[in-house]
Amino acid sequence: MVSPRIQKELSNACASEVTLAIVKDIGDRVFTILVDEARDVSLKKQMGVVLRYVNSEGYVIERFLGIVHVTGTCSRSLDQETTLVVDLIIQEMNNRFSQASTDLLKCIACLDPRNSFSEFNEHQVIHIATLYPEDFSASECLHLSRQVSNFIANVLCDPQFVALSDLGSFAMKMFKTKKHLVFPLVYRIIELALVLPVATASVERAFSTMKTIKTDLRNRMGDEWMSDSLVVYIEKDIFSMIDNESILQRFQSMKTRRI
Structure with a gap:
């Protein structure tokens, strides 16, 4: 030694x-x-x-x-x-991100859970998937629209998602409530947003x-x-x-x- x-x-x-x-x-x-x-x-x-x-x-x-x-x-x-x-x-x-950095940030902002997801925009969430073609197959993109619609309707009715203040706590709450298994494509988008090197x-x-x-x-x-x-x-x-x-x-x- x-x-x-x-x-x-x-x-x-x-x-x-x-x-x-x-x-x-x-x-x-x-x-x-x-x-x-x-x-x-x-x-x-x-x-x-x-x-x-x-x-x-x-x-x-x-x-x-x-x-x-x-x-x-x-x-x-x-x-x-x-x-x-x-x-x-x-x-x-x-x-x-060569020509879509600003576009991406705007889309991510729509995932903000504050004020009962007041900034949520279904089309922008779906657009995020198009920016990651290697992470979402063609068939997954087809199913994403329905999953996003069902997802926002589900969380708006769930009192556990009322007081969330940031995307990180949003992801943790999804895991604790097992919604990451019910809405895997939406959760994948949230993961991609969270790992962005800000x-x-x-x-x-x-x-x-x-x-x-x-x-x-x-x-x-x-x-x-x-x-x-x-x-x-x-x-x-x-x-x-x-x-x-x-x-x-x-x-x-x-x-x-x-x-």
Whole structure:
């Protein structure tokens, strides 16, 4: 335990198990990648990556995935894997929102549950599905109109949906009342609206935490070790639920050990 190499390998094993738990929690749900850049205490540029998704209970979750040392996100000088991820994000955003960003935001606004869904507009909700052709098949789009009509009539008659103030609480209430199973297409639209990357506050908080991990006394700390430490530190709630045996098994599988 006094060996720096062993410490780094254990840190990596812990971070890997935390990341695996996050991936399992996301499952096959839609998610958004939030990316931002800042300099650490040694003035190295670091790109923080956070995943935003709606979990199985309808809660909006943001999870820290790690940091990547870059010479500059603007010059595109990232490692090959990170470049591929960012390129795919940019391509997806361009494909979906190149000429429809304002239109999309207007449509999402109609999902606001305040004042008994006074802003609700059936046509705009259906239009959201057309902006996501890969997420809604042709047959689903045909059924969506009837489902949206039945949905709004149902929630307006349900007293549990009267005092809702935001889209997040709307999604949670749908899950608790099992309406996400009755109206799956509508719930999918709500999920897509909730994962839109409207801010990078979680990434900024990660950079603030980076100052705690990498201090002036640790300014030569390696990027991988710092990233692993940040994942475990920031996602401590997940880390606390991981069994020690899983970490030990991953640590032992890294290389041949004496025991």
